[in-house]
Amino acid sequence: MTNEELFEKINARFGEWIIEHDTFRDELSVTVKKEKLHELMQFLHDDPELKFDYLVLATAVDFPDRGERFYLVYELRSLDYKMIMRVKTRTKEDEPVDSVCDIWHSADWDEREIYDMFGITFNNHPDLRRVLMPEDWEGHPLRKDYPLKGRPEDDVWLDKHLPEGQLKKPRHTRMP
Amino acid sequence: MNETYRVNNEREVIINVGPQHPATHGVLRYVVKLDGERIVDSDPQVGFLHRGIEKLAENMTYQQFNPYTDRLDYLAAMNNNLAYAMAVEKLLGIDKEIPERAQYIRVIMAELGRIASHLVWLATHALDIGAMTVFLYCFREREYILDMYEMACGNRLTYNYIRIGGVARDLPDGFMDKLKEFVKLFPKKVKEYHTLLTKNRIWLKRTKDVGYISKEDAINYGIAGPCTRGSGVDWDLRRDMPYLVYPELDFEIPVYDEGDVYARYLVRMDEMVQSNKILEQCIEKIPDGPAMIDKPEYVWEPKERLMMNNYALMKHFVKVVKGIKAPAGEVYFGAENPKGELGFYIYSTGEGKPYRLKIRSPSFINISAMPKMVKGGLIADIISVIGSLDFVFGECDR
Numbered sequence: 001m002t003n004e005e006l007f008e009k010i011n012a013r014f015g016e017w018i019i020e021h022d023t024f025r026d027e028l029s030v031t032v033k034k035e036k037l038h039e040l041m042q043f044l045h046d047d048p049e050l051k052f053d054y055l056v057l058a059t060a061v062d063f064p065d066r067g068e069r070f071y072l073v074y075e076l077r078s079l080d081y082k083m084i085m086r087v088k089t090r091t092k093e094d095e096p097v098d099s100v101c102d103i104w105h106s107a108d109w110d111e112r113e114i115y116d117m118f119g120i121t122f123n124n125h126p127d128l129r130r131v132l133m134p135e136d137w138e139g140h141p142l143r144k145d146y147p148l149k150g151r152p153e154d155d156v157w158l159d160k161h162l163p164e165g166q167l168k169k170p171r172h173t174r175m176p
Numbered sequence: 177m178n179e180t181y182r183v184n185n186e187r188e189v190i191i192n193v194g195p196q197h198p199a200t201h202g203v204l205r206y207v208v209k210l211d212g213e214r215i216v217d218s219d220p221q222v223g224f225l226h227r228g229i230e231k232l233a234e235n236m237t238y239q240q241f242n243p244y245t246d247r248l249d250y251l252a253a254m255n256n257n258l259a260y261a262m263a264v265e266k267l268l269g270i271d272k273e274i275p276e277r278a279q280y281i282r283v284i285m286a287e288l289g290r291i292a293s294h295l296v297w298l299a300t301h302a303l304d305i306g307a308m309t310v311f312l313y314c315f316r317e318r319e320y321i322l323d324m325y326e327m328a329c330g331n332r333l334t335y336n337y338i339r340i341g342g343v344a345r346d347l348p349d350g351f352m353d354k355l356k357e358f359v360k361l362f363p364k365k366v367k368e369y370h371t372l373l374t375k376n377r378i379w380l381k382r383t384k385d386v387g388y389i390s391k392e393d394a395i396n397y398g399i400a401g402p403c404t405r406g407s408g409v410d411w412d413l414r415r416d417m418p419y420l421v422y423p424e425l426d427f428e429i430p431v432y433d434e435g436d437v438y439a440r441y442l443v444r445m446d447e448m449v450q451s452n453k454i455l456e457q458c459i460e461k462i463p464d465g466p467a468m469i470d471k472p473e474y475v476w477e478p479k480e481r482l483m484m485n486n487y488a489l490m491k492h493f494v495k496v497v498k499g500i501k502a503p504a505g506e507v508y509f510g511a512e513n514p515k516g517e518l519g520f521y522i523y524s525t526g527e528g529k530p531y532r533l534k535i536r537s538p539s540f541i542n543i544s545a546m547p548k549m550v551k552g553g554l555i556a557d558i559i560s561v562i563g564s565l566d567f568v569f570g571e572c573d574r
Contacts (some may be wrong), residue, residue, distance in 0.1 A: 059521060
């Protein structure tokens with residue numbers, strides 16, 4: 001199935017919910033409104049002509065100066081038909097997105113990582129906690145407004161977990 | 177599951193396996209709920225080695241990030257280089273124009289990396305379960321490969337040789353002779369490993385019917401590479417979504433249906449033989465020609481030109497400081513690495529650095545499936561399963 005045919009098939013059913021789509025380097029990306037994300041994913045997974053049974057990755061991209069600042073990105077693959085495609089959606093900081101854990105189990109840790117690194121929350125996620133950062137860490141490091149060299153507030157965490165004199169505190173310099 | 181040593185009822189107890197246990201690499205905390213010796217529930221906790229590599233990538237140019245990829249899976253650094261370079265090439269739109277010689281050199285490096293990585297896996301997996309001799313044998317053979325890598329790029333651990341657009345320089349004199357020697361010698365060595373383990377009674381008891389995962393679950397849990405092929409999933413990116421010159425080479429994809437630790441062991445053993453077969457063909461087929469693409473806007477100037485030509489030096493300076501100009505857009509490229517599919521997702525806004533770079537690391541996904549594999553098994557099985565999944569924490573925690 002070519003990218004055009006694939007898009008036509010999605011468009012026929014979810015046309016009014018699709019915000020934009022494009023094909024770059026032979027990869028189809030479809031951006032859908034977040035209310036319909038779960039339904040579209042279920043359709044892509046179950047349809048016998050598509051069978052996107054493998055979730056390659058899920059991640060987010062942060063655009064702090066846009067209204068809906070986060071783009072959620074899902075890379076899908078159909079092992080039977082050797083197809084790939086990308087589904088995207090947009091969300092704000094305080095608006096949770098429906099989890100796709102029940103469709104692909106591999107979304108479990110990916111969504112935990114998105115929550116950890118970007119602070120996006122998910123509805124119906126079985127176990128939403130931090131995965132890479134410490135559990136009581138404040139802030140979400142992969143947001144664009146989180147400085148590369150850390151924040152002065154991070155010292156609070158260090159003070160709490162490392163007793164006096166065990167570690168030299170890092171000198172914080174602001175990014176240009 | 178965070179309180180340890182808490183007795184829920186008369187029988188159930190929660191303990192930590194790792195991070196101190198040698199089999200957990202020092203950075204995996206595995207909280208296990210036990211009923212006697214049976215595992216009721218478990219929870220792998222990662223992140224102790226998190227270095228924020230994705231954040232670093234967003235703050236440096238495409239070329240500068242290249243050596244950081246070595247530190248992901250440091251047992252197959254060359255394969256990581258390859259996946260990253262090809263992702264950037266796909267973004268730039270030059271992935272079809274890489275010179276053929278460079279492609280063959282890349283295949284040679286990737287397959288040597290696969291053998292080297294599998295040798296370390298076999299050595300440490302066997303050592304975790306208690307077999308010492310295999311450990312010594314495997315590291316002996318790995319030295320051959322490291323010697324070859326040292327000839328090519330000068331390093332023995334974080335070997336960084338593959339560049340965006342080709343490879344750093346052509347193969348040095350004597351490399352091919354050494355490779356021929358290795359290719360001839362290696363099949364005999366694999367037989368030695370088989371003699372030691374494949375029909376060994378202790379090995380069979382520790383690995384057969386342990387850590388089972390079905391074909392459907394393997395796909396649903398997103399496991400990649402040899403771990404899925406041990407569950408009967410006939411999928412390999414080198415064949416099914418081909419890149420480089422793999423379509424011109426003749427090799428088989430080993431698949432076993434059992435889905436246990438033993439099947440994953442057999443898959444990797446067969447893969448080493450197939451990699452050796454690929455190397456044999458590469459030695460015969462490798463053509464002459466340049467080892468780097470002829471597109472000065474994307475690659476660094478050759479050193480000879482830099483020293484002689486002032487204009488080249490200026491251009492080089494701009495490229496180093498500002499980075500190569502990539503088009504706006506987003507791409508994903510996944511390569512078949514020894515541990516599974518390593519992929520790079522790049523979101524570019526048209527600058528010299530990636531706006532967002534996400535690493536799809538096989539180890540991270542494979543660990544997330546561990547609770548499924550060990551549930552209902554014995555506590556000693558955890559060690560077998562950890563070995564069979566072959567994860568590296570530099571890659572998992574990034």
